[in-house]
Amino acid sequence: MKIAKSLVGIEYHIENIDTSILVSLYKNMLKSRLIEEKMLILLRQGKISKWFSGIGQEAIAVGVTMALNSNEYILPMHRNLGVFTSREIPLNRLFGQWQGKASGFTKGRDRSFHFGTQQYKIIGMISHLGPQLGVADGIALASKLKNKNEVTAVFTGEGGTSEGDFHEALNVASVWQLPVLFCVENNGYGLSTPTSEQYNCENIADRGLGYGIESHIIDGNNIVEVYKKVSEVAQSVRENPRPILLEFKTFRMRGHEEASGVKYVPKELMETWAAKDPVLNFETFLKENDLLNNAENRSIKVEIIEEINKNLDIAFAEESIIPNEANELNDVYQEFDYKHFEYGGETKELRFIDAISESLKQSMKQHEDLVIMGQDIAEYGGAFKITDGFVGQFGKERVRNTPICESAIVETAMGLSIAGIKSIVEMQFADFVTSGFNPVVNYLAKSHYRWGQQADVVIRMPCGGGVAAGPFHSQTNEAWFTKTPGLKVIYPAFPYDAKGLLNTAINDPNPVLFFEHKGLYRSIRQEVPTDYYTLPFGKASVIREGDAITIISYGAAIHWALETLNNNPQISADLIDLRTLQPLDTETIYQSVRKTGKAIVLHEDSQFGGIASDISALIMEHCFESLDAPVKRVASMETPIPFASQLEDQYLSKNKFEKELKTLLEY
Known part of the structure; x- marks a missing residue:
């Protein structure tokens, strides 16, 4: 030696x-x-x-x-x-x-x-x-x-x-x-x-x-x-x-x-x-x-x-950098060459939850190395049974149960992206993203802007109230992320949109927070194409057309607005389902408000700091001369979401909407 x-x-x-x-x-x-x-x-x-x-x-x-x-x-x-x-x-x-x-x-x-x-x-x-x-x-x-x-x-x-x-x-x-x-x-x-x-x-x-x-x-x-x-x-x-x-x-x-x-x-x-x-x-x-x-x-x-x-x-x-606003904005996201997949004529009635599951299943076939990670998602099929049967079809290497460690799993997804593999992380409940908040807003969101590395990650976010689940299983926390440059935030309200937008989210090389209102999982049904198809981000859906007022909403609140309009057929309204919150289809909003002259924004989240505030400000800035009344925001109470059903009913904006809508129409 x-x-x-x-x-x-x-x-x-x-x-x-x-x-x-x-x-x-x-x-x-x-x-x-x-x-x-x-x-x-x-x-x-x-x-x-x-x-x-x-x-x-x-x-x-x-x-x-x-x-x-x-x-x-x-x-x-x-x-x-x-x-x-x-x-x-x-x-x-x-x-x-x-x-x-x-x-x-x-x-x-x-x-x-x-x-x-x-x-x-x-x-x-x-x-x-x-x-x-x-x-x-x-x-x-x-x-x-x-x-x-x-x-x-x-x-x-x-x-x-x-x-x-x-x-x-x-x-x-x-x-x-x-x-x-x-x-x-x-x-x-x-x-x-x-x-x-x-x-x-x-x-x-x-x-x-x-x-x-x-x-x-x-x-x-x-x-x-x-x-x-x-x-x-x-x-x-x-x-x-x-x-x-x-x-x-x-x-x-x-x-x-x-x-x-x-x-x-x-x-x-x-x-x-x-x-x-x-x-x-x-x-x-x-x-x-x-x-x-x-x-x-x-x-x-x-x-x-x-x-x-x-x-x-x-x-x-070397010369010092000359600031260029376009360069800065263009580098926040990895360029996404959206490819539209059209569906054939065959459809079947699916619940919201089934549309999510079908999208995941078809995407696992579309992307042969796509990995899904989350707590209890393998043999158990996830808390909501969305991935039930996936292990038998795709194996445990690609459908991975994780320890209870949201932060490390989001980081693992980022590492997979660095190594060229797409991944989906299921938060058991959207509330639990707080345990992985840092890597979402500081690593995933900023990597492409900082050094050109895409974060090819979708985080599924089962969210929302109306099911008496209390303060830690009922939040709809999209506003935490819509203000973070580098993230995309999607929030569908219908099975058709959920399937097509989730497919697009998985194709997109940027980090996507995909919100799924769990109150809609088994309560909403719709005819959905059986084929694999995609829908573009940043394009709202106009569900109803009218000329007296513009109603802007997303998620479960869209169904509250529809219920109100069905109960009040005399109200002539444009009802806009945003579907994607980042990117936001401002043009559809502006066109409608310029036509109707009045706007009301409804969401389930509490009001202060919610996305309704930004939409209201955008309308005031871009459509002020067309307005016949102040823009109205309708949101839930400024409290955590409570457990007891009677308290939850009081909390939710659902029961305030009809009164506020009629008041604005009379302005």
């Missing part, structure tokens, strides 16, 4: 490692260190706005990256510069990214390492830290489904292990035996908070036992140990897919970011870790063991410094 020690006693077991690899490990660490040192100078000069240092931790990023194959995904944090440089991303693009230039990966829309690149199989983090752990699960699941024998590596810090996403992601990976390396860089502090105040166990690796997964503790300052152990583990995982928790003991020699400083770290601790510097120790080792001479070392440093300066010149010379 070939073993040699550095000056501070770090043992480098270099047997079976070619000298060229040893030198490459050193060069990649050195490159990361020299870039960081240059960035600190530029920060002091005001030429970059912020820097998150990873000095002292270079061996982890470099060792893990070099242990993986170039086609395997890595999900680093904002201190893992060595991941990016070891994958040989052109430095001018990295520098452009940090300076907010167009050559960067986010076109100036995000900073630091908050980006991904399919070319280099790197998926960067968002500031919320935790979501990328579940995203790694999704990428690994895609690898497993496609039998690729690939491993996915994801990074987090010791502080990030306190987030719920960490626990959810490890649990999902364990249950599904996903080929993920969870790499935890434990440097003893989450910003200034020591690990003794972060968790109450000796090692983070000890948590692996609780999830039933293998774990290892690795000296994060020993580049050879990192490289060898991760290489060994990665190869094992390729052959036998499973998750592994890796805890790297290390220390960051600079603050959380430069303004933070390191005054919270005892001086003796800083000195101890400074002596374990991974770059300097390995440099000393290579020279003392005649694996690198002084002349070669000088040449390497000169070459790296020249590369840095040359690429900095390119980045600095």
